[in-house]
Amino acid sequence: xxxxxxxxxxxxxSDGQLSPTQLVRRASEKxxxxxxxxxxxxxxxxxxxxxxxxxxxxxxxPGIELSVTWNDQNFHMVGLxxxxxxxxxxxxxxxxxxxxxxxxxxxGRRLNKNRIEGAFEGAALLAGNGMLTRTHFARYLVDQxxxxxxxxxxxxxxxxxxxGYVPTRWAPLETGIQWVTAAGxxxxxxxxxxxxxxxxxxxxxxTDFKTAGGQAIEVVCGNSSNDDxxxxxxxxxxxxxxxxxxxxxxxxxxxxxxxxxLRPFPNGVSPVWVKLGIASNPSSPAH
Numbered sequence: 185x186x187x188x189x190x191x192x193x194x195x196x197x198s199d200g201q202l203s204p205t206q207l208v209r210r211a212s213e214k215x216x217x218x219x220x221x222x223x224x225x226x227x228x229x230x231x232x233x234x235x236x237x238x239x240x241x242x243x244x245x246p247g248i249e250l251s252v253t254w255n256d257q258n259f260h261m262v263g264l265x266x267x268x269x270x271x272x273x274x275x276x277x278x279x280x281x282x283x284x285x286x287x288x289x290x291x292g293r294r295l296n297k298n299r300i301e302g303a304f305e306g307a308a309l310l311a312g313n314g315m316l317t318r319t320h321f322a323r324y325l326v327d328q329x330x331x332x333x334x335x336x337x338x339x340x341x342x343x344x345x346x347x348g349y350v351p352t353r354w355a356p357l358e359t360g361i362q363w364v365t366a367a368g369x370x371x372x373x374x375x376x377x378x379x380x381x382x383x384x385x386x387x388x389x390x391t392d393f394k395t396a397g398g399q400a401i402e403v404v405c406g407n408s409s410n411d412d413x414x415x416x417x418x419x420x421x422x423x424x425x426x427x428x429x430x431x432x433x434x435x436x437x438x439x440x441x442x443x444x445x446l447r448p449f450p451n452g453v454s455p456v457w458v459k460l461g462i463a464s465n466p467s468s469p470a471h
Contacts, residue, residue, distance in 0.1 A: 192430020197229030201435035204233035227268035266369035406431035427453035
């Protein structure tokens with residue numbers, strides 16, 4: 185199913201493979217009419233994306249994906265409709281970026297200790313001017329023939345308990361929400377089906393998320409099953425949250441995740457794009 189709205193995407197400003205311009209153009213080719221660029225802890229690509237979007241008639245929603253910590257567990261949160269230059273958000277982004285750089289140096293040190301030399305420098309070279317992430321380390325490991333695929337690089341070297349894993353405490357959930365709302369945005373809990381969390385703990389998370397000012401949850405993601413959509417639609421209704429949709433697209437190399445390739449938006453859930461002042465049917469066929 186093709187959706188005309190995609191509110192979760194990445195460019196080379198963080199760990200995506202396409203430039204903001206290429207991303208917007210590909211989105212348009214895939215039938216996406218309303219697009220949010222949500223790079224990890226940076227808004228660096230939004231200006232370029234906005235120029236291209238205006239040229240080709242795509243409605244660009246400025247966004248970001250923040251890493252946050254709640255009760256000693258890390259989660260991702262998308263901010264939609266933000267002012268990328270708002271000083272409170274900008275200050276928070278700088279804090280996140282400093283933490284990312286510190287983590288990256290430690291990942292490099294730990295990999296070097298395990299006889300994988302030059303990982304930090306190699307990952308930084310792959311990141312270029314973009315945000316340095318674990319995905320860049322994974323790509324370096326693949327390039328060095330230390331892993332066959334990105335997923336295997338994570339599984340063998342970067343996940344908890346592996347040589348390059350570095351535990352990280354990001355900004356508290358409440359703080360991340362404050363940054364987004366101060367910048368005029370809507371805080372969205374990203375890809376909830378990915379978290380290894382009990383139903384009881386999930387309900388506590390959603391309660392705290394809503395209490396702190398969070399307004400939406402991704403009910404349809406790029407790898408959602410029908411059961412996932414049903415489950416998180418119910419949570420959206422139970423907690424009075426808006427529903428969002430997003431592919432979490434990173435690269436054309438991943439043929440399983442594509443811009444706008446999303447399951448139909450569920451009936452009964454209030455869509456986040458209405459709150460953003462956008463009137464559109466996210467499940468309409470591409471034209």
